[in-house]
């Protein structure tokens with residue numbers, strides 16, 4: 040059987056021999072194209088060339104492109120698993136001509152590769168052309184020896200290819216293959232979505248652009264864009280090798296068999312017809328999409344591309360339930376995928392452990408609610424069967440989504456499997472309401488507190504504005520417009536908030552009066568200065584704009600440090616680290632990135648150390664403006680997903696071998712201007728997203744002063760605790776003869792407050808050590824006081840147990856009998872029970888309820904004397920059961936003595952106060 044890797048190589052070699060440059064696959068997460076969530080065709084990376092906006096230094100190219108088709112115009116998700124030839128992730132083999140060859144060569148070479156190299160039987164091939172494409176129709180007859188009756192015309196739906204709602208497009212000519220055993224499929228099986236005759240190759244003649252308005256406009260040149268489904272051609276070739284006797288399936292090729300066989304091992308189920316087979320196909324398909332998307336930087340989340348991944352994973356997890364898989368298992372398939380595909384796509388090998396962690400954690404998260412969600416779903420279906428409805432109401436779909444994490448398409452799938460549909464509109468309505476609610480919450484939380492810029496975008500002309508603040512802190516400038524307290528200048532050193540760096544503040548002198556600039560924001564690429572009061576200024580007035588230099592220098596320190604820490608994180612934690620968000624302020628910096636475990640203290644230390652080393656090296660921080668296409672090819676350049684870049688981009692370089700990043704921000708001239716770098720906090724802000732917060736320069740000075748104050752405060756606490764402990768010890772000695780071990784107070788070294796004024800790494804560490812030391816003394820003392828208090832209560836309890844009479848004095852009388860409620864400190868249930876027995880024997884006629892906390896759990900005991908059981912129908916089991924409910928538990932037992940437990944010790948004393956009411960309500 041011809042291995043799939045040879046098939047891939049045949050294709051690339053064939054086109055290389057015909058003058059094509061073999062290019063690498065673009066990432067499956069498209070850079071710089073907000074119209075796409077995922078790369079959905081080989082041509083995506085050449086979109087700019089087709090549109091006449093970009094150039095390459097070659098006019099013919101070929102590759103195998105990683106594609107994901109789960110959203111937008113090309114969405115195959117619903118078909119996956121049900122049939123044998125649709126996938127969420129697949130490889131697309133493609134060849135391109137950029138204004139070079141056109142229909143003739145495209146058709147001729149496709150035919151030559153299929154029938155000459157791969158020897159597909161000509162009589163089994165069909166070609167389709169766009170209804171009006173007489174040229175292609177004629178070429179098929181002229182340059183190939185296809186059976187002329189096998190050339191069919193189709194309309195726009197089948198034979199006019201478009202990449203998305205907008206973008207390059209054109210008529211196409213497809214090649215379909217008859218895979219029936221006899222090879223005599225009729226023409227109406229072509230384009231009939233039938234596995235017996237499948238499309239294997241699409242030759243698109245790109246000549247138009249679909250605009251935002253939906254119009255078709257001609258492109259400056261004509262191009263060829265072809266796409267062949269790699270997994271399909273592998274299946275077709277295998278089918279041919281089997282003399283067409285076995286129906287083809289992509290899942291039977293060596294692209295999938297290692298995955299399927301691992302799945303068989305993991306689940307212990309055979310891969311054979313029926314539901315199990317569909318489940319195995321779905322899972323082995325979905326794990327490929329997840330693996331490649333995560334390798335290229337995506338991460339499951341609740342929004343956009345991340346939510347698509349979450350949906351794919353949850354779909355796979357649910358199919359896992361069909362195979363009786365309850366524990367995370369999908370992540371275990373990543374390894375076999377890496378073994379089979381890691382040499383063609385090394386990124387999955389490099390990121391293997393990150394990918395596994397992400398998938399496993401998502402599986403764990405969903406597994407927690409999946410079973411309960413499936414139960415709820417079954418209840419909904421049962422209810423509907425009874426009522427004869429067959430559309431699941433929107434609020435049920437919403438509940439499954441909101442509480443059990445069922446994406447709407449998963450609920451739709453489950454419903455369809457049982458012959459039901461869902462009310463999608465109702466669901467969407469509830470989703471919209473929820474979004475509005477959360478917007479309101481955000482607003483009231485002050486998230487939107489920044490005033491909106493009321494100036495219309497259309498009057499802001501980016502070409503009339505120059506930012507002068509890379510090198511200057513002050514400029515004289517001409518007013519373009521003033522609107523209330525918003526001011527626009529023709530040139531300005533004020534940096535407007537962008538890329539995480541916050542806006543500059545400062546002052547503007549206008550006609551001898553000074554206005555404070557409290558913030559600078561960007562609109563339509565023009566800086567808007569926000570003044571502290573309205574200013575009436577005529578356009579054309581000359582002003583002096585001066586930023587708060589000290590604040591800006593602090594911001595620059597943090598911005599350059601952000602670039603360095605970004606690279607340090609990648610080197611220490613792995614190349615999956617990519618900036619997901621950042622804040623660059625004067626007093627601190629914040630950096631968010633995907634990572635699936637807590638960063639250890641050791642890793643944090645290494646990161647900090649690497650950054651401080653780079654700072655000490657005094658590396659110049661340089662910038663350059665480059666054409667986008669040139670810049671994005673710089674090795675290891677950092678650019679940001681979803682960002683739309685112009686033709687030219689600015690890059691910031693801190694040693695080209697260390698950090699090169701797309702960035703419009705302002706930086707220190709050399710790294711040692713940063714001073715010192717200190718991470719102060721590391722946390723998780725969402726599943727799989729970590730945040731680090733750090734300080735530089737002035738921020739560290741403030742941090743040291745705060746630490747000194749903290750140390751002094753702790754010192755005071757320590758003194759107070761010693762006093763408390765002495766008095767507790769005195770109290771304890773009243774109950775015990777035992778000599779308590781004397782705690783000796785450690786000597787507290789004086790803290791030299793002057794060291795805060797000279798910031799060095801050594802001083803910083805010394806302060807931190809002092810604070811740590813104080814804190815541990817503080818903790819030790821807290822624990823000592825706690826132990827002492829416990830011992831005192833225990834001694835009190837013990838002595839009292841020996842003297843039940845002293846307790847009985849505390850009993851109240853209720854309807855002629857005694858009621859005693861007590862909270863005791865005992866070590867075991869046995870001790871509690873023996874106390875109960877003694878109490879019952881001594882109380883005469885009465886009820887006793889005793890509560891205690893053992894190992895953080897509440898234990899309750901109730902005793903009732905025989906007369907009350909018989910005459911007043913009181914039962915210890917019932918009483919204790921009611922009390923237990925108040926402490927988050929339950930229990931019961933016999934009428935005369937019963938015990939119960941609870942999980943909420945903090946509620947015990949309130950619960951005991953309720954005993955009187957409870958017993959009262961049970962009296963007959």
Ligand code: GLY
Pocket residue numbers: 079080081082200241243264265266
């Ligand atoms: N761009 C060709 C295809 O996706 O079919």
